Amino acid sequence: MFELDPTDPTPLYAQIERAIRLAIATGRLKAWDQLPTVRQLAVDLRVNANTVAKVYGELERAGIVETRRGVGTFVRQVTGTSFSGPDRERRLAALVDRFLTETAELGVPLDEAIAFLQNRRKHGRTSAG
Amino acid sequence: MFELDPTDPTPLYAQIERAIRLAIATGRLKAWDQLPTVRQLAVDLRVNANTVAKVYGELERAGIVETRRGVGTFVRQVTGTSFSGPDRERRLAALVDRFLTETAELGVPLDEAIAFLQNRRKHGRTSAG
Amino acid sequence: MFELDPTDPTPLYAQIERAIRLAIATGRLKAWDQLPTVRQLAVDLRVNANTVAKVYGELERAGIVETRRGVGTFVRQVTGTSFSGPDRERRLAALVDRFLTETAELGVPLDEAIAFLQNRRKHGRTSAG
Amino acid sequence: MFELDPTDPTPLYAQIERAIRLAIATGRLKAWDQLPTVRQLAVDLRVNANTVAKVYGELERAGIVETRRGVGTFVRQVTGTSFSGPDRERRLAALVDRFLTETAELGVPLDEAIAFLQNRRKHGRTSAG
DNA sequence: GTGGTCTAGACCACG
DNA sequence: GTGGTCTAGACCACA
Numbered sequence: 001m002f003e004l005d006p007t008d009p010t011p012l013y014a015q016i017e018r019a020i021r022l023a024i025a026t027g028r029l030k031a032w033d034q035l036p037t038v039r040q041l042a043v044d045l046r047v048n049a050n051t052v053a054k055v056y057g058e059l060e061r062a063g064i065v066e067t068r069r070g071v072g073t074f075v076r077q078v079t080g081t082s083f084s085g086p087d088r089e090r091r092l093a094a095l096v097d098r099f100l101t102e103t104a105e106l107g108v109p110l111d112e113a114i115a116f117l118q119n120r121r122k123h124g125r126t127s128a129g
Numbered sequence: 130m131f132e133l134d135p136t137d138p139t140p141l142y143a144q145i146e147r148a149i150r151l152a153i154a155t156g157r158l159k160a161w162d163q164l165p166t167v168r169q170l171a172v173d174l175r176v177n178a179n180t181v182a183k184v185y186g187e188l189e190r191a192g193i194v195e196t197r198r199g200v201g202t203f204v205r206q207v208t209g210t211s212f213s214g215p216d217r218e219r220r221l222a223a224l225v226d227r228f229l230t231e232t233a234e235l236g237v238p239l240d241e242a243i244a245f246l247q248n249r250r251k252h253g254r255t256s257a258g
Numbered sequence: 259m260f261e262l263d264p265t266d267p268t269p270l271y272a273q274i275e276r277a278i279r280l281a282i283a284t285g286r287l288k289a290w291d292q293l294p295t296v297r298q299l300a301v302d303l304r305v306n307a308n309t310v311a312k313v314y315g316e317l318e319r320a321g322i323v324e325t326r327r328g329v330g331t332f333v334r335q336v337t338g339t340s341f342s343g344p345d346r347e348r349r350l351a352a353l354v355d356r357f358l359t360e361t362a363e364l365g366v367p368l369d370e371a372i373a374f375l376q377n378r379r380k381h382g383r384t385s386a387g
Numbered sequence: 388m389f390e391l392d393p394t395d396p397t398p399l400y401a402q403i404e405r406a407i408r409l410a411i412a413t414g415r416l417k418a419w420d421q422l423p424t425v426r427q428l429a430v431d432l433r434v435n436a437n438t439v440a441k442v443y444g445e446l447e448r449a450g451i452v453e454t455r456r457g458v459g460t461f462v463r464q465v466t467g468t469s470f471s472g473p474d475r476e477r478r479l480a481a482l483v484d485r486f487l488t489e490t491a492e493l494g495v496p497l498d499e500a501i502a503f504l505q506n507r508r509k510h511g512r513t514s515a516g
Numbered sequence: 517g518t519g520g521t522c523t524a525g526a527c528c529a530c531g
Numbered sequence: 532g533t534g535g536t537c538t539a540g541a542c543c544a545c546a
Contacts, residue, residue: 009520011544012327014138025234048328048546090134091235096242096249097151099228104154108221110250114243120225121239140521167534177523182534190319198399199435199530199533263477267401269536280484283491296519306538311519328518328545350495354507357486363412364478368508371483372501378483379497396535398529435531 001036004045012047016055024064024075035065035073130165133174141176145184153193153204155250164194164202259294262303270305274313282322282333284379293323293331388423391432399434403442411451411462422452422460 002019004012023029035041038056042049056073059065067073103113131148133141152158164170167185171178185202188194196202232242260277262270281287293299296314300307314331317323325331361371389406391399410416422428425443429436443460446452454460490500 006327009140009143011138011520013544022231022234025236026230051545054544088235088237090137092232092237092242092245093249094137095228095231095235096245097147099224100246100250101147101151101154102224103221104156105150106217106220106224108217110246113221113225114246116221116225117228117239117243120222121229142521166532168532178534179524180522182536183521185534187319190316196534197530198393198535201533266477266481267398269396271536272396276484276488279492280488283488285491295517297517307519308539309537311521312536314519325519326546327520330518346493346495349493350490350500350503351507353486353489353493354500354503357482357504358508359413360409360482361479363409364475364482365412366475366479368504371479372504374479374483375487375497375501378480379487400529438530441529 001041001044004047012045012051013055013058016041016045016047016052017058020055020059021064029075031075031077033075035075037072130170130173133176141174142180142184142187145170145174145176145181146187149184149188150193153207158204160204160206162204164204166201259299259302262305270303271309271313271316274299274303274305274310275316278313278317279322282336287333289333289335291333293333295330388428388431391434399432399438400442400445403428403432403434403439404445407442407446408451416462418462418464420462422462424459 002023004015008015010018020029020035029035035056036044038052039049041047042052045052056065056067060067060073064076065073066076099113100110103110108116130152133144137144139147149158149164158164164185165173167181168178171181174181185194185196189196189202193205194202195205228242229239232239237245259281262273266273268276278287278293287293293314294302296310297307300310303310314323314325318325318331322334323331324334357371358368361368366374389410391402395402397405407416407422416422422443423431425439426436428434429439432439443452443454447454447460451463452460453463486500487497490497495503
């Protein structure tokens with residue numbers, strides 16, 4: 001499904017939550033799809049089950065998934081943009097900053113990077129993850 | 130210079146480090162520019178001086194800045210690792226794909242993302258999240 | 259495991275780091291051995307836990323150990339940078355010359371120094387100065 | 388005369404003191420030779436004059452050099468081994484530990500390193516430093 | 517119980 | 532005044 005980056009200082013639970021939100025936002029997980037069980041995902045990610053359970057709990061409190069006892073955890077009807085106002089702004093800034101830093105470190109001029117972006121977009125090449 | 134986002138699960142020191150790397154990578158801090166003093170930046174960001182010191186230490190071990198004892202901390206000459214050929218191409222593609230995926234997640238149209246990129250590059254204000 | 263020398267101007271964290279690198283380099287700590295816990299080593303050496311944590315952090319960023327969150331810190335597989343040819347020769351010569359010079363400074367005859375080397379290699383007790 | 392290693396966590400004053408003791412012990416500086424002036428050495432090492440002055444002061448208190456006002460600083464008659472008992476032991480251990488660590492990291496077996504040592508010694512090749 | 521982050525505050529090395 | 536080292540101690544993430 002996805003992988004964790006142990007070198008990222010971001011806590012595991014935040015990495016997991018982000019990845020699930022991403023999967024939903026990009027449509028890889030659709031409404032009423034079932035999420036992996038806590039234990040299964042814990043095994044896949046080589047993480048303690050408590051960590052996954054914490055994430056599912058937070059997603060449920062956020063109204064993004066729904067847990068039916070004894071059945072499983074499911075994606076709820078997507079209400080709209082999953083990120084709102086200031087949060088959206090903040091995340092966009094973070095994305096853009098990282099992109100600028102990494103292209104600059106690669107020695108790629110911004111113009112070239114943008115051209116690459118547009119080109120890549122046209123050919124429909126995105127790998128979700 | 131930049132701001133921290135206390136709601137971001139990313140540790141403060143990592144937010145600070147990212148912001149400084151960004152400033153250097155984008156040329157807002159140039160070779161041999163002096164960084165703010167540890168204590169000054171700590172005051173500006175309202176964090177403990179040790180937190181800033183930790184960042185400066187890591188940047189130094191990473192070879193990105195140079196500290197002269199009793200004088201201050203300075204941006205080092207960028208050696209330009211300069212990846213070339215297929216490696217550079219491959220890395221750029223990875224960066225771009227991730228950027229496309231993540232902006233899509235946020236529901237940000239590519240045009241808006243590019244505008245944001247260019248604007249941010251120009252005006253250099255960052256919220257280091 | 260080893261001892262610190264408080265009269266040595268070398269910072270404590272550097273003494274600790276050197277001792278651990280020595281233990282790994284000489285095979286006293288082997289790949290995937292667990293290091294002492296941060297708190298335990300701090301108690302043994304009578305230093306603050308933060309000081310040990312700093313060392314472990316640096317060793318991790320240097321790629322020498324690996325920490326698994328909530329589990330512990332482990333020696334990584336030695337990749338063996340394996341310098342070869344003239345480079346290896348050159349580096350070895352530099353090491354040897356420095357060693358000869360410095361033992362001469364101390365007035366230690368080469369025979370004694372070599373005996374010390376072999377003994378220390380065998381019994382592995384170090385005073386990390 | 389010698390160089391400082393800015394990446395060594397050892398304080399500058401300790402590096403300088405060690406180098407001067409080394410020069411005396413190895414005979415590069417002989418009894419009644421004049422040391423460079425504080426200011427000259429400070430310029431050569433690109434260090435603040437206070438730092439050098441501190442070292443000269445300590446060497447004088449240790450009875451190793453003698454300052455004649457308005458004339459200069461001179462090496463005193465060497466009384467014997469410059470390092471005594473526990474200090475000698477400690478320093479030898481430090482030397483040996485570093486040597487073991489560095490050869491091991493180079494992937495040089497101890498036997499080979501010792502052979503190299505003996506060979507190098509025979510051919511009289513030492514560079515004081 | 518494991519490592520990691522952060523703070524407050526002392527003291528040192530250096531200019 | 533600059534950065535660096537160390538301590539004590541709180542709190543967090545993870546197993």
